[in-house]
Amino acid sequence: MTGELGRRDVLRYGLGAGGALLVQIALPGCRPARSAADPHAGDFVPNAWIRVAPDDRVAFVLDRVEMGQGTMTSHAQLVAEELEIDPARLVVELAPADRAYDNPDSQLGFQVTGGSTSVSTSYDPLRTAAATAREMLKAAAARRWGVGLASCVAADGEIRHPPSGRSARYGALAADAAREPVPPRAPELKPASAFTWIGKSVPRLDAPSKLDGSAVYGIDVRLPGLHTAVVLRAPALGAKMKGFDAAGARREPGITDVLEVPTGVAVVGTSYWRARRAAALVKVEWTAGTTSLDSELLRRALRSRLARDAHKMRTDGDVAAAEHASSQIIDAVYETPYLAHATLEPQNATAIVRDGRCEVWAPTQSLGLAREALRRLTGYAYDDIVLHQTLLGGGYGRRLAQDYVVEAATIALRTRKPVKVVWSREDDMAHDHYRPMSAHLLRASFARSGAVTSWTHRVAAQSIIAQIAEEWGQSLVPNRFPLSFKRAAARAAATAYAGNAVPDMSAVEGARELAYAIPNVSVEFAPVNVDVPVGWWRSIGHSNNAFAVEAFFDEVAREAKRDPFELRRELLAGAPRQRAVLELAAEKSGWAHPPKSGIFRGIAQTTAFGTAISMVAEVSVEGRHVRVHRVVAAVDCGRVVNPDLVATQVEGGIGFGLGAALHQEITLRQGAVVQSNFHDFPSLRMVEMPAVEVHLVASDAHPSGIGEPGVPLVAPAVANAILRATGSPVRSMPLLGALKEAR
C-alpha cells in the first residue's frame, strides 16, 4: 500500500464506485484514533458509533470484530433500522481501542468480541444510538425550516417535511445537527411491526472485498519500511533456551536483526520469505521442557480424578438416596482431547513502538485485552497505545489470547522498526491455547418403572479462567486505577478461581443447565490445573459437556428401552423452548419414519449462549468409516436480525464441530505438541460436509447467541447415530479414533 492510500486512522470499508469495497488503512504518524469522535469540521458525531459528514457519508463504527460471524452486516442493519437508511449505504469503520466500546455483557466488560454476545449486547445500544442521531437530524431540519419537529420524518437517508415537500440529505444537515442538544431521554425504538431491515437477509457487506482479494486481514497489513519477523519457538512446553548461533542467518541478504525474545529467537528481515529462509540457518539449543505434560499421563490423571468428590456446581434433591432406592444404575466415562483452533489465517500482528508511542494493527478479538497487554509491556499511557483492528481470518476464540500482539510489539520495541510478526502453520499448531482435555463421569439411576431418578455428571478438566483470570481481570478494572491495583485485583481473582473459591462456570456450561426433569441431579467440577496453555474454543465448555451429556442420554434411553427423541420430549415437559426445537428438528428430519436402509439417526439438544438448539444427524457406518449425510438443525435464538447469517453460522458451526468430532486431537508427547499442520490435524473437507437444513423458530424474545451454538451438538448427534448403527457407544472424541479402539 502506498503513501497516498491511507489518510484516516482506521481501517475503512464502504461501497465505492462500481460497488467495490473501499479499503483504506492508516499510516503511522497519523493522528491517533481515540474514539469515533474524530470529526472533521462539520461532521455530526452524536456518539461513538455514528458519524455523518457534510458530503453525506454516513459512517458506522463497528465495535465487534468481523471474523466471519457477520457483525459487519448485522450491526449495520441495527443502525440502519433506526437511522432510516439502507445498510449498504453505511461506510463501516472498524473501531479503535476505546472503553466506549466495552462489551456490555456482565461477564465480559471490556472491549472484546466473544461469547456469542455481539448481537444480544448491541441490539438495544446500537438502535438507541441510531435513533438519537436520527432525532437530532430531525431537530436540525425542523429548526432550519421553522416547522414543528413532529411534522418531520426520516426516510432513506434524508429528513422530509411532507406538508411542504421539503427534504434534506443527512449530510446537508450534519453541521446543524452537531449543534443540536442530545435529546434528554433516549428516543423510543420502533416496534418490530415497523422493522424494515431487522429480520431481513441483507447480503453480507463484507462479501465483495472478500471475493476479489482486496479485504485486508492482519497478515495483509502493509506499511512503509515494514519488516517481517519469524520466531523460532520452543519445541516443547516449558523448554528454556540454552543458547543460539545466528552467525549464518545474519549474513543472509535482507536480514536486519536476530534477537532473543521471551518466545524464542526472532529473525527480522525485509520480507517473510527472507526471514524464513534465514531462520533455517539459526541453531537454537533448548532444555527438554516439561516432559510430564504428556497426553496419556494427563488422560489417566483426569480419569483417576473422577473417582473422588468434586466441587458441587448444582445439586437438586438427593442423588445418593435416589441411587440407594433405585433398581438399576448405569455409568460411563466420556473423554475429549485438547484441540487447536487452527484459524486459516495464522497468528500475526504488526507494530511500531518508538518515540513513546505504540501503534499496533492486529487481527484480534479483543482490543481491550491487547491494549492492556501492551501497557504492561511498554508502560505507556493508554492514549499512547493506538490499536487498529483488521479483518480476522477466523477467530473461534483463538484470538482472545494476545500472545502474537505482545510478540510483535516486543520485537518492534527492541528493533525500533515497523515489524510484522507472522507465525507459520507449525508455530500456530504447536503454540495455541488449546481447548482443555476433559474427562466426564456420568451416572444415572432408574426406578423399577424405568423412570430416571438421578443424574450425576462430574467434569474433570483444566479451568480456563484460573489460567487467564490475571490477564483478563486487569482489562476489566477501569483505566483510572493504577496498574498496581489492577494487577493485585486480577491476581486475587486468579487465586480465587484456581482454588475454586469462585467456580469456573465455563467448565460446566452445558452440564449444569441440564433441562431434563430428573428429580435428583448433581453436577460437579474437579479442576486439574496443569501448565498446558488453554483457552476459549468456539462454544467453550459446551463443546465438551454437550457431547458427554447428550451421548450419555442415549445410553440412558437405551437402558430404559425408550426412543431417544420420545424420552427427551417427555423430560423436557417443563422446558418449552427446548422442547419446541427438539420437536421441530425431529419433525423436519422425519424422525417418525424410518430412514433409508443403512442410514441411522441420532438426535441431541442443548441450550448454549441463550439459544435453544436441537440437531438430528443421519449417518452411515461401514467398518471404521463414518459418513454424515444430513444434519437437520432447529434453532431458537430469539429475534433474528438476519436469517441467512444465522443459517450460515449454524451450517459453519456444524462443519467446524464435525471436523473436530470425527478427526481432531492435539496430543502432547513429553511436553511437545505432536501435530504440526493440516495433515495430522485434519479439518473437515468438502467431501465430508453433510447436507444441512436450518430451521428457525419465530420468536420476538431478545436476540441470543448464534456464533457458537451450532458447534457442540453435532458430536453427540453423530455419536448417537453410531450407537444405533453399531450397538456400542462411542465415548471419546475424536469419534473415529474411538471407533477404532472399540473394534
Added chain:
Amino acid sequence: MIRLTVNGTPREVDVPDDVPLLWVLREELALTGTKFGCGMALCGACTVHLDGKPVRSCVTRLREASGKEVTTIEGVAATPMRVLQEAWALEGTPQCGYCQPGQIMSAIALLRAKPRPTDADVDAVMSANLCRCATYVRIRRAIHRAADMLAAPPPDANKP
C-alpha cells in the same frame, strides 16, 4: 531477474528463483489476495493459476512460473470468470473469507474443465481447499449457480 506475466501485466522480479511464488506475489508484487494458510500444499488458500492450471503457490518455486502467465484472485474480475465472484456473493458464501480467494481459483479451474460439474465432481476437486469456517454448503451451491450463469446465453441473445 525473472520475468513472468501476472494478471496480464509483464513483471520482473529480482529474487532467488527458488522463492515460493506465494511470497513473490504477496511481498514483491503486493498482491495480498493470495493467502498463506499452511505452506505445505494442504489447504489451498494460496491457489493461483499458472498458464490456466491451478497450482499451490506456496510450493511452486518462482522459476516454475518463469515466462508463464500467472492469474491471481485480483485478476479474476477482468475475466468472464468474474461470475463466480457474483455467484459466491449471491449465495452468501464467505464467512471470515480467508480461504475464499483460493476456493474461487480452484472452482474456476473446475468449471473450465467441467462446465456442468456434478456434486461428486465438485467434492473431488474442492476437497483440496480447506475452509475452517466450513462454508462448504454455500461453495457447492455457488459453483452450481456459477455454472448456470456461465451457461446462460447473454441477456440479449434471444432478442430478434
